[in-house]
Amino acid sequence: MPTRRPAPAETVIAVEDFLCQLASGKLHACWSESRATWDLDSGLRRPADRRQDYLILLATIRTVQNALDDLAGRYGYRAKQNGADFAEIGTAAGISRQAARQRHLRQTVLKPAIMSGGPWDGRSMTVLLRESTVRMLALDPWLKDQPWLEERLDPDDDPVYAVYRRSRDNSEVYRFQRYENPDGTITDEPDHSLRIYRLADAWGLYSWTLVRHAKRVDPGVRGESSRLSPDAAMQLRSLITEMARQRDDGDDQMGT
Numbered sequence: 031m032p033t034r035r036p037a038p039a040e041t042v043i044a045v046e047d048f049l050c051q052l053a054s055g056k057l058h059a060c061w062s063e064s065r066a067t068w069d070l071d072s073g074l075r076r077p078a079d080r081r082q083d084y085l086i087l088l089a090t091i092r093t094v095q096n097a098l099d100d101l102a103g104r105y106g107y108r109a110k111q112n113g114a115d116f117a118e119i120g121t122a123a124g125i126s127r128q129a130a131r132q133r134h135l136r137q138t139v140l141k142p143a144i145m146s147g148g149p150w151d152g153r154s155m156t157v158l159l160r161e162s163t164v165r166m167l168a169l170d171p172w173l174k175d176q177p178w179l180e181e182r183l184d185p186d187d188d189p190v191y192a193v194y195r196r197s198r199d200n201s202e203v204y205r206f207q208r209y210e211n212p213d214g215t216i217t218d219e220p221d222h223s224l225r226i227y228r229l230a231d232a233w234g235l236y237s238w239t240l241v242r243h244a245k246r247v248d249p250g251v252r253g254e255s256s257r258l259s260p261d262a263a264m265q266l267r268s269l270i271t272e273m274a275r276q277r278d279d280g281d282d283q284m285g286t
Contacts, residue, residue, distance in 0.1 A: 148206030
């Protein structure tokens with residue numbers, strides 16, 4: 031399940047975005063506007079209030095540390111994949127060579143995860159520990175009732191991908207984010223009902239037969255998983271209906 035590799039600038043933006051959200055959410059909850067200008071150590075505040083604020087700050091700082099440790103692990107892994115040795119990675123990260131090696135090994139661990147939302151909702155997947163985002167083909171959930179069709183689908187036939195991101199509050203859950211085209215551009219939710227194999231099933235035809243006829247209304251059709259536009263689907267339906275009528279007329283003439 032490949033993911034698009036972010037550039038360093040994107041990484042900085044992602045970290046800044048995470049810290050800003052954290053600050054505007056959890057840190058703001060530490061102090062109300064009425065006491066935001068007070069010093070945390072001010073003797074004017076009750077010890078119980080200061081105690082609670084310190085505990086919240088400790089928990090918040092730990093959340094930031096966990097997020098940064100996760101980033102360090104993932105980018106240390108990528109540094110190793112691009113030729114860096116553990117000594118170099120350890121020096122850059124301020125840890126020992128052995129610690130860098132252990133961190134690298136942890137990034138190769140597979141873990142079970144549950145997809146939430148989107149076309150893979152509720153399905154159990156195996157995800158690399160280091161991957162915070164996964165990109166999968168947006169296959170129709172209808173296939174779960176006919177799994178043999180999945181093996182016959184060609185991913186190159188008009189593919190659409192579903193992007194899932196690891197949940198911050200539960201690392202075992204990946205939440206649906208958006209649909210993407212192969213080049214990474216965002217697209218609308220795919221209309222699975224207009225895929226060739228769905229139309230063939232609805233019309234009681236063989237998929238391979240419908241593919242052959244569908245190419246007459248849309249030359250871009252390449253296989254069973256290709257999607258038709260609503261207009262092309264209507265044209266194909268009219269074509270199939272006309273062919274069936276001509277066949278029935280021919281059968282009647284032969285009968286007479």
